[in-house]
Amino acid sequence: MRGRAVSNVIVDAREVGRSFAMPAGPVHAVRDVTLQIRAGDHIAVRGPSGCGKSTLLHMLGVVDAPSSGTLLFDGQDVSRLSDARRSALRLRRIGFIFQRFFLLPMLTAAENVELPLSEAGASRRDRQERTKVLLDYVGLAARADHRPSQLSGGEMQRVAIARALANNPQLLLADEPTGELDEATGAQIAALLDRVNADGTALVIVTHDSTLAGRAARVLMMRDGRIEREATR
């Protein structure tokens, strides 16, 4: 789908931390994480529930800001960006896949895929062409006019992947993308994500699924908000 220089650092997280104020005192969800994500990376983040995986993913995806440390996206310190600039960054450079898909039920599969293109200001013709290509890419060209309620879980996640890829992002973030799917469907989604990564998009997956994590080139094991160890394949 894309071709970028492999050595390019997309995300440079330097000792980032994220804490939440709670009545009983601050909770440190992520502590001093240092991490670089390069173009073409395939990273899985694993760890027990509540260890800070999703919080780290949200910071990498610029939907949440670190409480400490510095996070650079393409060399830009995201903490210095306005909300509008961060939105624009997410729209054009980052894709998100969610465990619960979050497709809009009143829109067809094609319309769901078109949404980020429309928000990015693409022309009607460009939107339609790109949507067609993307639905074809995820194997759902024949289901373009179906609403989410008419699709299976696996198909919904495929549409969500197509939507995440709409604006040709550098980085695709997936939070438990197979969490709501059976094993066989999860394997199909994993294969699709492998293909997305092979086509040049950096991929970070938060997962409990060891099979899915096993496909990644780098596996980060988290515990108590820290990256406990990193395994490289």
Place this chain on the structure above:
Amino acid sequence: MNAVGFAWRSLVRQPARAILGVLGVAAVGALLLDMLLLSQGLIVSMRDLLDRSGWDIRVSVREIPGRGGRVSDASETAARIAALPSVKATLIVRIANARIEREGGPPIAATFEGVSGRSNKGAPITPPWTVLRGRDARGANEVVVDAAIAKAANLDVGGTITLRASCVADLEALPPARLQVTGIAEFPFAGTNEEGIGGSLDALKAACGGNVGDEADLLLVTSTGESRETAEAIRPVAPGLFAMTNDEVVGRLQQTGFTYFRQISAVLTTVTVSFAVLLISVLLTVSVNQRLGEIAALRALGFSRSRVVKDVLSESALIVGLGGLISLPLGLLLASGLDRILKAMPGIPAELHFFVFEGSALAVHIGLLAATAIVAALYPMRIVSTLPIAATLRDEVIG
């Protein structure tokens, strides 16, 4: 897909909520339109009625509106007024209660208007009625009657009526007068259930047995130019009398009797608009709260804060806009029914309307509904604009 298209899909997604909102706004909008029409309707209608009468100054012993008292030495006063260079014509109007006798039924109560005009410059003299059929009454034994009397007394043009008029006191016993009906007329200032007879002052005198005196309930004046200046000129030649232009009469009505309707209208407008704001705000807030996960996901995908705010505002505008469109025919229909009910009150001229459609009322209606759409959307817009994306996504997964 732009914000409006997106909002439309959101509405269609939850048809029951959308229908509830649209119908609610339609009902509220109809009431709002009626209140706006009511707030100015009487004034507009009265101004129209006065202007259509053809007389632009009214001279009486009291300020209008107000009843009682008569202009004494009416002929001499009218002559002095008519002599003014800025006066085209004058009309003495004398009003008496009358009862038309009819065979096989109770007498018909009516108001007899006797008039006597004086034109200085050949200007036509318009009686305070409009002849619909036949011709106007000229002689001392001629009258015009309204259609209701003609029907009740089984009369037509050329027929005769026997009536007893009471010019001085209700209890006076006078011999009946036989008068010829020369025309069927409309009396715009007569009340809805008030029957009208019109004729010359001589005819009225004849009906009253000559017991009238040189008095007038009202002197009507047509000016050659600016009515306000003519009214100023009349005051010195008619001392102790009030000379009021149509504008001044309308102004007085605005300050006195019609204020009541404006106040009612203002209170009910506030209540209806508040209700609409609450209804739409609750519907949108519930809708937004049900979709927090989706909204957070859209934000994570790069939808800007202003875009999700626009979506909510567009949804509000669509509900209010659709409801507002329906409210127009509904409001006009309701206004027509309410107008009929209010006009049945005694003493209200049949041609006076409480609800009068005006472009300005429609503009205010649209403006208030637009403000409703914005104000109602403020709270749900605040929810989506301050939505913590990461926390919401986390909560959705845990939930």
